[in-house]
Each structure stands twice: as structure tokens, then as C-alpha cells.
Amino acid sequence: MNSGIKFFPALLFLAATAAFAADTPADVKAGAALFRDKGCAFCHGADLKGTKKAPALADIGTDKDWPADKMTDHILNGGQKMPPFRDSLSDEEIAQLVAFLRAKDHPAPPPPAE
Template identity: 35%
Template sequence: MRRILIAAALLAFAPGCESGSDNPDVATIVALSGDATSGESLYGTHCSSCHMADGTGNPGLNYPSLVEHASKETDEEIVAIVLEGEEAMPAFRSQLSDQEVADVLAYIRATWG
């Protein structure tokens, strides 16, 4: 249940999450140095419509709160969900570069853990 909530909360993507250890892209992205300032702008463009600007999400629409859940997920889990999507959250693999995903991760970590 927790992964479902995080998935919906993490940027609004679709099904097919792969685990970080099975997806070499995840390890590559996690190793990048993300920029939280750039990530904030990207979050506003791609994520805030579902996860809200303040990260509270909308549980009634199955968009989980990042405030409550981001600190419980590993970097690898978050990146995999962003890349592949899960439940109500679409995949952003074709929309965001590796660096942009790293930037969004840096913003999520700096803001909500």
C-alpha cells in the first residue's frame, strides 16, 4: 500500500515499476548530483498538479502525500517510480532526462526527506 501511495504521489505516472537493482538507469540516476533548485521548477511543472505544491497530494484521488511517504522510500524506489510509473502515476522516462530526474529527487529529498 505504501508503494502505491508513493507512486501516485511521485509525479503522476502509469504502471510498470522496476526495482532499482534490476534497472541500470536507476543506479545511473541515483549516482548523479541533483540540483534541488532545478528540481523545484521541474516538480512545479510535472508533479504539483497531482502531488500539490506543498507535497500533500490528494489521497481521495490516489495521489499520495510526499510529506508522509517520501522519507520512507529509498532513492532507488523513487527514481524507479518516476521512470516507470505505478498505479495512477504515468512514466516520465520519455519526458525527463536522467539529470532532470536526479534534480526532482534532490528537491523531494531537500523538501520532504
């Protein structure tokens, strides 16, 4: 009777994985705006080619060492010189940033809101 409970963690994992796979063009565009507006571009460069402050991210979407869950963790918790953004970004915003970074073509962000 408890067999459903055994599979519950697996279902959560599959649901989370499906959420990463469901990147929409709207998520990618929102992620582009967040990249610009939340300071990511300041350190990583508006063109994602890196600066003296932080590495390039232009090819991170195809880098097998950086799957979506690792990107999410790094944004949440920071690393080496990168500060954590856990307290300044919502889960939705983090998912949008990951969608942008994983996109085949990184679109320019829409114009900033006034």
C-alpha cells in the same frame, strides 16, 4: 587477471549511489521547479501534501521504504495511477526531482521562466 571485471558491476553501483548522495542545493532548486513545471504538483499538490489524485510526498525523503533508487524507478516507470515519465524527463531531471523529494526542507521553486 580478470579480477577487475568481477568488480566492475560493483563499481557502477557505487558510482550510482554516490551520485544520489551528491545532491546540491542547485539540484534541489531545479527539482523544485521541475516538480511545479512537469505536472507533479498538479497531482501531488504544490505543498506536497497530496490531493484526491495522488498521495502526499512531503515526508517521502525520510521514508525508509522510499530510497532514491526506488523513487527514480517510480518516476521512470510509473505505478498504480502514476504515469511513467521515462520519455518526458532526462536522467538529470529525474535526479533533480529525487534531490528535491529527498531534501530535508523542500524549497519553493524559483519563479517560472517567461
